[in-house]
Amino acid sequence: MIVSTERLKESAAKLNRMSEAASRSPRRAPVERQRDPERTKVLLLEAAKAEFGAKGYAAARVSEIAAKAGVNKQLISYYFGGKEGLYNALTATMYGDYAAVADHEKPFAEVVRFFARSGVRDHDLAKLFLWENLTDGAPDAIGVEGQREFLQRQVEYVRARQAAGDFPADLDPAFLLVIFMAASSAALALPRIxxxxSGQDPQSAEFAEAYGEQLARLVGHLADSP
Structure with missing residues (x-):
């Protein structure tokens, strides 16, 4: 599950345009970062991904995020409106990337391969996705609506690929999506196993390539089923 630096820069640029109007109000950003707000936002988003991925939303600390980014923690409130706003900005970028990958014309096997590989290559983001599910039902659970909307779009994609013949009509697209999302998270959730x-390091690029290929082949066999 990868959110590229370029995507984070695009997100930061969008946020920068939104904050320009706010910068004309009496509220002022700390002096040391006024000259390069886009870079600051990118740094904060990258640091937030590491902090939220390692600890989940509830345990993450804005002071730690700011320290990782090397900026004043007041900038989190200034640019994102606080901890929740920062989290929402990060996950909006993440879900946007995921949705873009699952184009209705793209074969199911190719998308499954992407998710399997990206879950290994970007552990912070993969952990963040798991944290959202592990904390489901908690009083301070966050990301519920964003994840629900994203998953609904993914089911629509799987259903479109079923209609295109990527797998048999007697399989439920929603359940099949759950199966392959769980499979894509195996390296993170079951590293000892x-x-x-396999005898391979679950965090290695070699495992990511091999595992992604195996899942893609599995999907290919589904397409060949009578």
Whole structure:
């Protein structure tokens, strides 16, 4: 699950345009970062991804995020409106990337391969996605609506690929999506098992490539089923 630096820069640029109007109000940003707001936002988004991925939303601290980014923590409130706003900006970029990958014309096997590989290559983002599910139902749970909307779009994509013949009509698209999302998260959720049965490092690029290829082949066999 990868959010590229370029995507983060695009997100930061958008946020910069939104904050220009706010900058004309009496509220002022700390002096040391006024000259390069776009870079500051990128740094904060990258640091937030690491902090939220490692600890989840509830345990993450804005002071730690600011320290990782090397900026004054007041800038989180200034640019994002606080911790929740920063989290929402990060996940909006993430879900936007995921939705773009699952184009209705793109074969299911190719998308499954992408998710399997990206879950290994960007552990912080993959952990963030798991944290949202592990904290489901908690009083301070966050990201519920964003994830629900994203998943609904993914089910629509899987259903479109079913209609295109990528897998048999007797399989439920929603359940199939759950199966392959769980499979894509295996390296992160079951590292000991992966290491024991494959002899490979579940965090390695070699495993990501091999595992993604195996899942794609599995989808290919579904297409060949009578």
């Amino acid at each position: 992966v290491r024991a049965v």
